[in-house]
Amino acid sequence: MRLRNKPWAMELIESHPEIFERFPSDWQGRWQEKFDNKNPLYVEVGTGKGQFVTRMAEAHSEVNFIGIEKYESVLVTGVQRSVDCRQTNLRFLQEDVMNITDFFQKDEVDRIYINFTDPWPKNKHAKRRLTHEFFLEKYESILKKSGEIHFKTDNQALFEYSIESLTQYGFRLKNVSLDLHNSAMTGNIMTEYEQKFANKGMRIYRLEAYLRS
Ligand code: SAM
Numbered sequence: 284m285r286l287r288n289k290p291w292a293m294e295l296i297e298s299h300p301e302i303f304e305r306f307p308s309d310w311q312g313r314w315q316e317k318f319d320n321k322n323p324l325y326v327e328v329g330t331g332k333g334q335f336v337t338r339m340a341e342a343h344s345e346v347n348f349i350g351i352e353k354y355e356s357v358l359v360t361g362v363q364r365s366v367d368c369r370q371t372n373l374r375f376l377q378e379d380v381m382n383i384t385d386f387f388q389k390d391e392v393d394r395i396y397i398n399f400t401d402p403w404p405k406n407k408h409a410k411r412r413l414t415h416e417f418f419l420e421k422y423e424s425i426l427k428k429s430g431e432i433h434f435k436t437d438n439q440a441l442f443e444y445s446i447e448s449l450t451q452y453g454f455r456l457k458n459v460s461l462d463l464h465n466s467a468m469t470g471n472i473m474t475e476y477e478q479k480f481a482n483k484g485m486r487i488y489r490l491e492a493y494l495r496s
Pocket of ligand 1: 328329331332352378398399476
């Protein structure tokens, strides 16, 4: 993602405490209290400009959503967008996913979405891929036993790598699609990147992963 310098971004984000959580560690294990309900918690890692998570929150008022994005210059669009939508079941964190276990307790998260994450094609950067074992270990520790990871990408090599990484870790796969937009799946909500790739006629790969019981 191209990052434009937006020195005003953090100020704007922080001016919306109703949607942006500045100190997420304070809420570790207490997100139900934050959302004031006991609804399931779905987290999108690398949320970018937040189109997916905002539309999901609109479509599923019975679920609480949290989008995590590292860069404020990108996240600011998501915050602006959701302020317009006035969703009460959505929060954004400006954080590195590397620290995700500081924000959620064991068994607190029902689902993790990983959408069009950076492929980091060089082997020496494999550890930065959000489906690397390094991250899977963290996801496992915050996911409920019945929890799932839902993953979409346009990148075939990353998809193959992620299948290997997830299954070697001990996840099982279901609803695997090698061409999502020409599949039977209904109710798919597109991310920003997905829309861009779909407009170019590119194929989208998708899978769901769950832990062995
Ligand atoms: N998910 C969005 C979509 O599908 O349109 C954005 C995709 S973009 C290629 C990947 C995003 O993940 C970028 O905004 C990047 O900053 C974010 N990202 C990558 N690694 C991250 C990390 N370790 N922590 C937080 N965000 C991360």
